Amino acid sequence: MAPRTITFEPSDPYNAFLTRCSRAAYGDGPLAGVAVAVKDNISTSGIETTCASKILKGYIPPYDAHVVGLLKSAGAAIAGKTNMDEFGMGTTTENSAFGPTLNPCDTSRVPGGSSGGSAAAVAAGMVRMALGSDTGGSIRCPAAFCGIVGLKPSYGRVSRYGLIAYSNSLEQIGPLGKTVSDVSTLMGVIAGHDRHDSTTYNRPYHHAPDADIKGLKVGIPEEYFGTGVDLGVAGVVRKAIGRLEELGAATFPCSIPSMEYALAAYYVTCTSEASSNLARFDGVRYGPATDWKKSWHDAYKDVRGAAFGMEVRRRIMLGTFALSSGYYGKYYAKAQVARENVRADFNRIFRDVDVIAGPTMPTIAFRLKEKSDPLSMYLADILTVPANLAGIPSISVPCGNSEGMPVGLQIMGRMFEDERVVDVAYAYEQAVN
């Protein structure tokens, strides 16, 4: 039988794609003929993979990431590689070396980040599903800002083999889609053990979403409705939680005291890991050529200074500083204690409730160039980073609008209970649609 192919329209009004495949072959399986876009930090054999960085311009991976192999085996057609903040470092997709992605709901606004291209491609109907990666909210934030569904799986459920590393201990590849069912289907394809990633568990995902949440106990952390959270957003999310109550869930107030320093712990951890991971980009094995006649440090400094954007260099330097002798104890070591405290807070709360609900993002999508100061951009991640620090699953599902822009309801669950957060999101989605 001749291989079947899909052809794709070349137009890309939101700059969602960095590489657009004009046609793609597909096979049989649960995703037979389904167009799936892949974030540009996930390796695709034979298709340029840049992490939206000039330092990987022209890099053609010689192998597929584990998840890409799984997509192909499931019959999916790879539609292209999506725009992102350079190496995943950002909350807006404006830190792409190849121009920002625009939010399909309002093109004067950002789609969120760092998986902004994946979210915009799904929201605009260019593909049915997409893969993103989530280090501190990079799937859930753009899902919320673009009005679609995005799941950050439990750490260890999806292989990171072939994901170009930014912060290994925090990041997970995960699905984005317009519906909870699509997200669940894609999760079923990508989850499971991979012998090339020793942090994966043998926990495949075989689950059909179930909308019955009678008797479910939902924790509502006060910190998710406190300082810095827009009142319009908080109101929409409270109403959505009321809907869960109507469906038979019971809500309980709770508190995550470690939220006070969770964001600082997150940024110290991810910048430290980035400073090590991004040392490999030196223009020797891939990327723009170094001047090999120069001395080692001069050659690297030149190529990295020219090809890394401001945010990437900022994070590499912050991480280098946080790990340097004299500061390690004050920053990195403290951040790891803080991280354990976040985990302990979640463990304590999950003894009494099944899931935790709140807003995904403290505001609606920012206007382009609104977040010019790095610290103010970092602060926008406050509600998403706790799940990454603890490794727990978390999903964002659209729950209404504020000022005409979509708002995401975030559901976090116990470690490895990805199925449960999917069910809660599904119950909500089915009730309102």
Place this chain on the structure above:
Amino acid sequence: MVTEHDVQHIAELADVGINTEELGTFTHQFNAILDYFDTLDTVKGDGAARSDLFNVLREDVVEPSLSQDDVLKNAPWKEDGFIKAPRVM
């Protein structure tokens, strides 16, 4: 409080080139971010080791891998099957 001199030093350690105009901006932003990181001084506890973690080890067995051509394909400078790198000494 970090100075421009400190940031210059970190940039050199990390091999990220920064120019004179960027130095002031980076220093200013660093101080704002490090001020925010000071909240970690309030962290209590000893971060007791987790009991749910274990090492995953395997035998060091040679298996088929990428061909030499594939490995070298993305390298900008190469010669006789080797990658050329800047001089160390």
